[in-house]
Amino acid sequence: MLRTENLGKKYGDFTAVDNLNLEVKEGSIFGFLGHNGAGKTTTISMLTTLILPISGNANIGGYDVVKDNLKVRNLIGYLPENVTLYGDLTAVENLRFFGKLSGVKDVDASIENILKLLEFTEWKNRKVKTYSKGMRQRIGIAQAILHNPKILFLDEPTSGLDPQGTKELRDILLLLNQERGTTIFMNTHLLSEVTKLCTDIGIISKGRLLLADSIKNIEKEFPEEKSLEEIYFKIEGAKR
Amino acid sequence: MIIEIGKKEIRDAFRNKLFLSILAMLLVLTVVSIILGSYQVKIAMDNYNSSISFLQSLGKAELPPMPNLNPISASKGFVNYIGMVGALMAIVLGNTAISKEHKNGTLRLILSRGVFRDTFLNGKLLGNLAILAGITALTGIITFVSLIAIGGVALTTSDIVRLLLFFGMTFLYMTFFTVLSMGIATVSTKGSRALLITVIVWLVLSFVFPQIGDTMDMDNQIPGGFFSSMGMSRDQEHQVLQQFKFYETLRDGVEEMSPTKHYERISYALLNVKPGFEANTPWEVVGLKWINLIGLLAPSAAIWLLTYIAFLRRENIYQSN
Amino acid sequence: MNGIMTLARKEVKTAFRDNIFLIIIGLFVLLSVISVYIGSSTKNAELQAYQDILHLLKSQGATSLPSPPAIYPLSVLSNIVSYVSMIGAVVAIFLGFESFSGERNNGTLKLIAARPVYRDQIVTGKLLGGGMVIGVLLGIILIFNLALFVLVSGMTPGINEIIRLLSFFLIAFIYMMGFYAATMYVSIKTNDSAFGFMLMMIIWLTISFVLPQLAESQRTFAYALNATAQTVTQVSSDTVASKMTELFSPAAQFQNIGKDLLQMIPETSNIGLGEVLLKQIGAIIEILIPGLAVLLLSYKAAQKEEVL
């Protein structure tokens, strides 16, 4: 589904992402772990065609993110960090706008579908600025999956949510993954999230990939460590 | 404590790019308008002197009297610039004073340090008024220096007092807009919205009302002036205008709502730009134009009082936005 | 193309949902209507005053009476020129100052950029949306003005007047779009929307107030000089320096065009539209060029990745 080869990005002299080689299989839920400033958002931005890599390449569903960027954009759904949407528009109006931009055929019908799936029909005609953070995040997910993307990119989707909101979001993502077969690529620094949700993980530190594998394999590789947290700190510590 | 807060305001203002750029613009305009004005005075002066010597060379004993040069009217252009640019600068100053605390979330920090709310607000006002006073003084100095150096005239005591009073009015005028923008920023919960609202109020007060007054002025409607195109004298004009008393009152009423107009009126009277006040002492002019002085002072006082009450009573002050 | 329309429609929708923007356009529309009303009643008062003057002069035994004031139909609407050049420009600034910085803060700019639209389409969409809003506003004002004109003055505008009025509104549209494009450019370049807004307000103040004022004082200065040298007997209204100063002010140019089109200058009140436009061609170009320049800059700036 997704593959990168020596993908790199620099800001001036500063290397934010360095020779990144990743592979994400179709139907998996990939957790991309790393400390603050590790390069997670930069990686996602390159994959979602928002910024250009300085070296290497990446392709999604067989399309190159630089050369075929418009085709890639049709395949992906994206929810960046801290999105507040258009506060003066209602949820439905927000969704209709983004749906049309993606060229969704019957926008209103797919909005209905998705709002039902997310159990949101009750509030759909209220202005978004009156929503709680959790509600807004749900509409954020809704806009990302409106055009039925093959792969969904989420940047720290649970940041700022309470435990209840976090659980609800997790359930939604699992549902999407199982019912629609959507591949999910998720940035996070919350280890607990990863264990509950992901099938595969990658760990990035200071722009370099430290490890990428399925959770099952990792557990086999580190038999003594009881939790993912211990594994994480062991790897991070070893490389520092 | 008040002094500390005030000092911080002054330091902050001189790091504020917007404020600095408007200030720079204002100073440039001041210099340009004063220099042009001073040259005008000098030319009139030279003109008189040369005609005197010409007459003397002809052997005439009866020399024309020295014309009224009125050097202080050199500040006329300055009135217009302060009216607009000065007001905008005052708005930036007042708005950032409050909105920066909202933005950085420092309001909460400061108030939790045991500073009383009134001390906080007073300190902010004091600091910003000190800045305005400094700017007024600076422009005043520029005016005096260039009048004497370029214009080459000796100012009479009355001229000096008139100029000083004029700069006092300038300070009061800018104070109004600083108080206004601080007030709106304090009452509103969102800093950026407050700025927009203040700008709208400013537009209405400084552009719209005077403009409406202007349109209602019959004399303005025909190029060259309606009454002169009719070949009318001042007296006759007066006689005709008597018939339109109500209309004129309405026009006056609209203009009375604008601090910019008040500032302009009292300044023009002080600077002898508007004829009819040459014979009065400076203080008599202020006495005659007391309504304009009130028009500059009262709104500031009222707004400050309201701001005070709102700020002391407000519960949701900690909400940062 | 579809994407551009979707973007433009969203601009229109969000603009009319924004309370502050509604206040400022309410002010704009209201003022232009009031000003026309005042303008026409002042004209009526003038005509009345003329009658009074005749009476007065006759009673004083004067023999030569002044001819009635020349009032051209469109000059009743003439106040609209200063309102569009002042408040109209501010409306454009209010409309555009968050066009990019606001979306950047909402995170919506990334959402748009991750969809199958090109970056330049985003700029085009916003330009089109802003154009639609400004067009609607000017349309409302035009209709109100025409209605008031007929109601208050009792005259029906002829084809020549209507053509002049329409051309004036077209130029007003271009003028406001210039400000909108400039504001959009500033909004692309800065993250701090309050800063961008105030920056544009300073530019506005300079263009529509400070520069014309400077030109004005230059004129009086030159007049004083000439009077001294006694080279000229009449008032010299234009000097090279004042012309130069006005050259930097699209607002002054706009007002010049407006005065000609709306019959405020007796000399140009009866000449054909083509002649007026030809006379003012320089001014028209001067309104167009800065707008086009900032638009090009916007397209260029929108391609950079820092936009997001």
Ligand SMILES: Nc1ncnc2c1ncn2[C@@H]1O[C@H](COP(=O)(O)OP(=O)(O)OP(=O)(O)O)[C@@H](O)[C@H]1O
């Ligand atoms: N536009 C930019 N210009 C310069 N440096 C940048 C830019 N964007 C990111 N960086 C730097 O690149 C590095 C990686 O940033 P990135 O946002 O990808 O980290 P992250 O893993 O998402 O961190 P976080 O968990 O804080 O979101 C950081 O050191 C950051 O300072």
Ligand SMILES: [Mg+2]
């Ligand atoms: Mg990040």
